[in-house]
Amino acid sequence: MKLTYQPFELALRHPFTIAKYSRTSTPIMLVQLEHEGQTGYGEASMVPYMGENPESAVAFLSKVDVGQFKFPFDFGAIVDYLDNLAPANPAIKAAIDIALHDLEGKLLGKPCWKILGSKPQLMPPTSFTIGIDKPEAVLQKVKEAAGFKVIKVKLGRDNDKELIQIIRSVTDVPFYVDANQGWTDRQQSLDMACWLQEQGALLIEQPMLKTDKEGNAWLTAHSPLPIIGDEAVQRLADIEQAKDVYHGINVKLMKSAGMFEAKRMIDKARKLGLKVLIGCMSETSCASLAAAALAPQCDWMDIDGPFLTTNNPYRPPHIVGGTYQLSDAPGLGLQLK
Ligand code: MG
Numbered sequence: 001m002k003l004t005y006q007p008f009e010l011a012l013r014h015p016f017t018i019a020k021y022s023r024t025s026t027p028i029m030l031v032q033l034e035h036e037g038q039t040g041y042g043e044a045s046m047v048p049y050m051g052e053n054p055e056s057a058v059a060f061l062s063k064v065d066v067g068q069f070k071f072p073f074d075f076g077a078i079v080d081y082l083d084n085l086a087p088a089n090p091a092i093k094a095a096i097d098i099a100l101h102d103l104e105g106k107l108l109g110k111p112c113w114k115i116l117g118s119k120p121q122l123m124p125p126t127s128f129t130i131g132i133d134k135p136e137a138v139l140q141k142v143k144e145a146a147g148f149k150v151i152k153v154k155l156g157r158d159n160d161k162e163l164i165q166i167i168r169s170v171t172d173v174p175f176y177v178d179a180n181q182g183w184t185d186r187q188q189s190l191d192m193a194c195w196l197q198e199q200g201a202l203l204i205e206q207p208m209l210k211t212d213k214e215g216n217a218w219l220t221a222h223s224p225l226p227i228i229g230d231e232a233v234q235r236l237a238d239i240e241q242a243k244d245v246y247h248g249i250n251v252k253l254m255k256s257a258g259m260f261e262a263k264r265m266i267d268k269a270r271k272l273g274l275k276v277l278i279g280c281m282s283e284t285s286c287a288s289l290a291a292a293a294l295a296p297q298c299d300w301m302d303i304d305g306p307f308l309t310t311n312n313p314y315r316p317p318h319i320v321g322g323t324y325q326l327s328d329a330p331g332l333g334l335q336l337k
Pocket of ligand 1: 178180205206230231250
């Protein structure tokens with residue numbers, strides 16, 4: 001097996017602003033694994049606040065012995081091997097895991113979604129994210145979201161209601177809210193949750209600091225809308241304590257170290273009675289299709305990376321009416337340009 005990789009800077013359509021910071025592009029590491037004439041494609045999206053970067057990714061890849069990866073792949077053993085090479089680094093571990101899943105599908109001649117047991121008819125519509133911005137820019141973004149059945153609104157500043165009212169002046173599409181830990185007071189958060197429900201919100205992601213378990217648990221106990229842990233839940237081991245704090249979790253491949261553990265997280269969340277949102281970072285079609293292969297097993301989907309970027313190196317995912325259409329092609333169904 002042969003491993004190759006290229007750093008890539010994924011440009012954002014609009015500067016991306018959330019409660020804590022703003023940026024205009026995202027460093028990506030594109031990874032390929034070749035075996036028996038087939039190539040598996042993977043991707044690491046290294047958003048700055050997660051602590052990975054191209055240098056850390058190259059340092060990690062230099063430690064990987066691809067001789068460890070024998071087909072048929074034992075993904076549990078592979079995840080353990082990668083975790084033993086170095087702690088953390090979930091995005092670059094995800095890149096390897098995604099490439100191996102794509103390769104597995106190609107070697108078996110089957111689509112990843114089928115191997116993972118997903119039913120395409122259960123695919124939820126994906127949301128399209130509207131970042132924090134000035135009123136004119138918000139209106140422009142709402143126009144770009146035309147065709148999507150759900151939008152996601154980033155809140156967590158002092159003009160939250162104004163932003164929703166601007167959006168509501170032009171569209172009545174339902175929306176997810178992501179406060180990215182930006183709310184500070186539990187009673188104010190509850191008042192917002194009640195108001196947002198009246199406005200057509202479907203769920204709220206990470207309202208308060210991930211460390212404020214008591215505050216988030218109180219809000220979950222009182223909120224009319226599902227409260228979803230995102231920053232508070234990274235990998236499988238985090239789910240157990242999340243069940244007492246949130247209604248559900250946001251699973252992202254760049255947090256879970258890839259598709260294998262994401263599937264285990266979804267299964268465990270289900271067992272514990274938690275709802276599941278599958279989300280993404282700024283990603284190309286590669287990681288987005290990897291997430292889409294699991295999305296039919298989730299309640300909600302927020303996989304809009306390719307639609308919020310301008311230089312996706314792959315063909316865009318096929319979506320109709322805001323819903324991903326899973327391909328029968330072997331592997332991820334990723335198409336090169
Ligand atoms: Mg979030």
